[in-house]
Amino acid sequence: MDASQWLHKQPQGLYCEPADCYIDPLHPVEHALITHAHADHAIGGHQSVTATASTLAIMQTRYGEDMAGSTQAVNYREQITLGSPNDPVTCVFYPAGHILGSAQILLCYRGTRVVISGDYKRQSDPTCLPFKPVPCDVFITEATFALPVFKHPSIEQEMAKLLDSLAVFPERCHLVGVYALGKCQRVILALRAIGYTSPIYLHGAQRKLCDLYERQGIELGELIDVAEVSDKQSLAGNIVLAPPSALSDRWSRTLPNVRRAMASGWMQIRARAKQRQVELPLVVSDHCDWQALLDTIEEVNPNEVWITHGREDALLHALTQQGRTAQALSMVGYESDTQD
Amino acid sequence: MQAFSELLENLYYTTASNEKQRLLLAYLKNTPDPDRGWAIAALAGTLRFEFFKRHTVKQLMLSRVDPDLFAMSYDYVGEVSETVAHLWPDATEQPATLPTLNELVTAFQQVSKQKVSALLADYLSIMTPPQRWALLKLGTRGLRVGMSARSVKKVLATYGQVPVEEIEQLWHALAPPYAELFAWLDGKQPKPDISNAVTFHPVMLSHPVQDDDLEAIKAQPDEWQIEHKYDGIRVQLVCNANGKAIYSRTGDDISHAFPDVLEQLHFHGVVDGELLIMKDGNIDSFNALQQRLNRKKPTKALLASHPAGVMLYDILKYQQSDVTRHSLDVRREYLEKWVANNQQPAFQLSPMLAIHDAEQLEAAYRQAADDPSVEGLMLKRLASPYTAGRPVGQWFKWKREALLADAVIMYAQRGHGKRSSFYSDYTFGVWEGDKLLPIGKAYSGFTDDELKKLDNWIRRHATGRFGPVREVEKALVLEVAFDAVHPSTRHKSGVALRFPRVHRIRWDKPASEADTLDAVKRLIR
Structure with missing residues (x-):
């Protein structure tokens, strides 16, 4: 089933309809899946939050023990089921290599696999597990440093x-x-x-x-x-x-x-x-530089790429040139100058 | 080249000016001739030729990268040299030895036009991004590392332990790579003799008048020489046995653009004045002068229809003698004598206004506001010697009040340099019926904080994109200030503004209440 029919952009963030949950919502919602604990992805005040244990711990450190109505900690690679048991969305968190606890979220619904990569990088980082390429139909990527001028040194x-x-x-x-x-x-x-x-x-x-x-x-x-x-x-x-x-x-x-x-x-x-x-x-970044973005997309090799935020024009252009199907979601609110 | 690139990096990122001067001093001590002389020329902006054109750089880059990605990168970075420095493919093998600065300069001086591009590509390929940036800035003479020519001269003075005034006096008569200058500063040779060189002399500048200055002047008007402030360009005329020339206030030789003035100059000396369009003794507006500016060679027809002249107001040399140490009233006598010896239609003496009390001063200021060829008053202390630079408390300019209009921001473009990645250039328009017509562009007048707010507003209200230009919702009013309005056939609105800048941002005002084109046209004098 076409992913855009069950996963779409809302003012609060990406919304997965059959699981009735948002991914990294910018406003308090009933059920949130959180990729990582940076303030522009993880806010306090949701009724329930599902994230890795480290992400939850960071959120509690920042927003207090009662930062959400309830929390659910998931391990990397552990499969959880969301939505109706008769028509479920399965969900798995994989390491994203961005910061401690950061994850990509794989959502699988009626046979279609979507990976929401959150923020990620490919350089080595001893504070977190390395990014894991996950095969999928739709790969949702950021584009913070998506211009060929960006080359991150070690x-x-x-x-x-x-x-x-x-x-x-x-x-x-x-x-x-x-x-x-x-x-x-x-x-x-x-x-x-x-x-x-x-x-x-x-x-x-x-x-x-x-x-x-x-x-x-x-x-x-x-x-x-x-x-x-x-x-x-x-x-x-x-x-x-x-x-x-x-x-x-x-x-x-x-x-x-x-x-x-x-x-x-x-x-x-x-x-x-x-x-x-x-x-x-x-020049120290917890994101991919231009080449790393292109290489990652090549490696994951999805049928479709959705671009959330950043320099989406350039990435869209380069992917289209390569003959890939790609679209820009132009999501606002996910980029802060200081943490990138 | 390595040392030069490091110097530029350090200068670029250092903010304190005395720290910058220390960096340059250390470089001068550790770098041999002629490299250090070329570096001085690059920093002070006295390199006489471009190594290559910006166009060449761009073409080279475009043959190595997708043009759309280049355009998007440039739009983001805000500067061609830096964009190219990052985009250029890095060397795959161990890079060759870098040339010295002198080898670089010599190579580009000697290379034939057809081979410039290949030479540049070879150099770029053996360099790191900061070195590429240095080469590109140097080669296009676009070096901006926040160091003024003045502070370069201060460092030279410190280096040679001589007064900076001596460097200033020599400066325009010497050429890169400044071998004689360094020989003198190192104590190996006597000071270069420039007594008969046809060269620019640093000019004396004024401060905008403040209320307390005005009070002081009004209290003792007889100690001041008061003249009109003419709306032309400041020039210096130099004439001696070796030749003659017309210089702009920055020391550029603009003789070729004003042959009509040059041919009427024959009496020896150095005089200071305002270049204007003068027809039969009448002074035309700045708009008329604009026709002559930026024309390297004016046509006969233009010379006839727009004859240039100079309103003289000061003198630095009478024949061979330096008169700068005399007070202004004494220099005025020399100037009058000079004009008497060089009687030509192109030269007029700036009249001294007869002002003996505060009321007369106010009246002269009001009267100046109505005269389209002047932009206010000059207030000069009669006792002032001619001092290069902007000495405190000597000369003041009292410009007429700016004109204002409420206009709607229509388009925005990203800035360059320090403002790269911010939308800082705004095209604004006023109403004609129910349509907005652009009347000008402004990129100054706001604080850094306001810039951030404007930038944010533009990102949230962008409706379209034409290359680097963003069209925005017609919803934000800027109160723009400008010095004058001129009729113009080049603009659809039929008007051109002189020096428009943002005066205030009217977050509160609905766009429908902005001014009409008719209202702006009524400001034409």
């Missing part, structure tokens, strides 16, 4: 840039803007992996999720809250991780001789870095 190379800068400017405090969920922990692990063993300092907003990651078994090394450092001058030559919004606010003025850095896929575009007054752009 995170090791970008972290080496940060350490080089620390060596050149030992008198400056290196303040790195990182989104608190996912990017922050990935950056810490990459720094550890290339041998940076000094304490890493945290803005208050980063602490809760770092603790959660540690409870989930991801070792981040020694982390110290900036608030607990009595002599802020001692932060010269050290790395401080803060949410991007704190990069140039009053809080940052307490730090000594700040050198502003930011870890984001957008940092590849000069003007984007400039607009945020970033002196040291670090």
